[in-house]
Amino acid sequence: MARADSPRPFLFLKTGEKFATQEIAGPTVAGFTAYVGEKVAGTTNAFEPRVMNDPVKAAEYCSKSKVVLGIVTPGFYLTYAKALGMDPLLETKRVGVKEERFVLVGPKDMPSDLARLNGKTIATPLAGEQWYVISVVLQSKLGEEIRLKPTMDVEGAVFDLAEGGKNAADAVLLETGAWDLFKDDPDSGGKLKVLCQSDELPRDLVVVFGPASGTLNIDKVKQLLKDMSGSEAGQKVLRSIQVESFTDINRAGLSAAEKLFHGK
Numbered sequence: 001m002a003r004a005d006s007p008r009p010f011l012f013l014k015t016g017e018k019f020a021t022q023e024i025a026g027p028t029v030a031g032f033t034a035y036v037g038e039k040v041a042g043t044t045n046a047f048e049p050r051v052m053n054d055p056v057k058a059a060e061y062c063s064k065s066k067v068v069l070g071i072v073t074p075g076f077y078l079t080y081a082k083a084l085g086m087d088p089l090l091e092t093k094r095v096g097v098k099e100e101r102f103v104l105v106g107p108k109d110m111p112s113d114l115a116r117l118n119g120k121t122i123a124t125p126l127a128g129e130q131w132y133v134i135s136v137v138l139q140s141k142l143g144e145e146i147r148l149k150p151t152m153d154v155e156g157a158v159f160d161l162a163e164g165g166k167n168a169a170d171a172v173l174l175e176t177g178a179w180d181l182f183k184d185d186p187d188s189g190g191k192l193k194v195l196c197q198s199d200e201l202p203r204d205l206v207v208v209f210g211p212a213s214g215t216l217n218i219d220k221v222k223q224l225l226k227d228m229s230g231s232e233a234g235q236k237v238l239r240s241i242q243v244e245s246f247t248d249i250n251r252a253g254l255s256a257a258e259k260l261f262h263g264k
Contacts (some may be wrong), residue, residue, distance in 0.1 A: 007048035011070035016125025018152035074202035075132030118143035123169035
């Protein structure tokens with residue numbers, strides 16, 4: 001049984017991100033949790049980071065471990081908020097990302113009638129958050145019978161689509177920033193087109209897991225995270241995890257996503 005002063009799990013989930021593993025990103029994220037722990041609890045060992053890229057495994061981990069805080073995708077939050085007792089504290093503004101949006105890309109000769117994609121296969125890093133993709137990202141414009149093909153290699157998925165590869169999906173759903181890297185490439189972008197672009201989506205969220213939060217001073221944690229971008233030391237730690245700042249949640253945007261997700 002864990003002692004009361006044992007490090008408490010801090011979940012970092014980035015669905016479908018190949019580098020978001022404990023082995024690769026754990027040591028870097030530990031610098032962030034050490035900074036927060038020292039400021040909030042007076043010890044760099046207050047929190048233990050757990051980096052994951054599979055939302056189902058992350059949910060299983062949260063249900064078995066006393067996870068107290070997390071930085072998670074909006075799809076994970078909407079799917080498991082009630083089951084895991086999550087409350088959102090702040091949103092995460094990523095370095096170099098003005099707005100969180102996804103684009104659906106297909107071959108140049110593909111019809112622009114999105115209804116004709118019903119039943120087709122779409123490769124995306126967000127395949128593990130299927131209902132979020134269908135209801136919020138795509139707003140059910142393609143129907144509910146699409147098949148999501150998980151990929152952690154978006155570049156490879158786009159290349160296969162452009163070249164008509166044997167195992168290519170019918171379309172690829174990727175972040176607009178990732179598509180910007182391809183669209184002017186004559187070897188790939190010249191053979192593809194954007195079929196649709198999502199509305200602005202909620203950012204990743206800092207959440208507290210109510211059942212396990214215990215004596216943690218949530219207000220102190222929230223203020224510390226918001227203040228990090230205002231100090232040189234804090235900025236250095238944030239840059240290491242590709243975060244520009246933690247800001248107040250866009251409640252209207254999150255509420256709109258909740259309504260789409262729950263069909264209200």
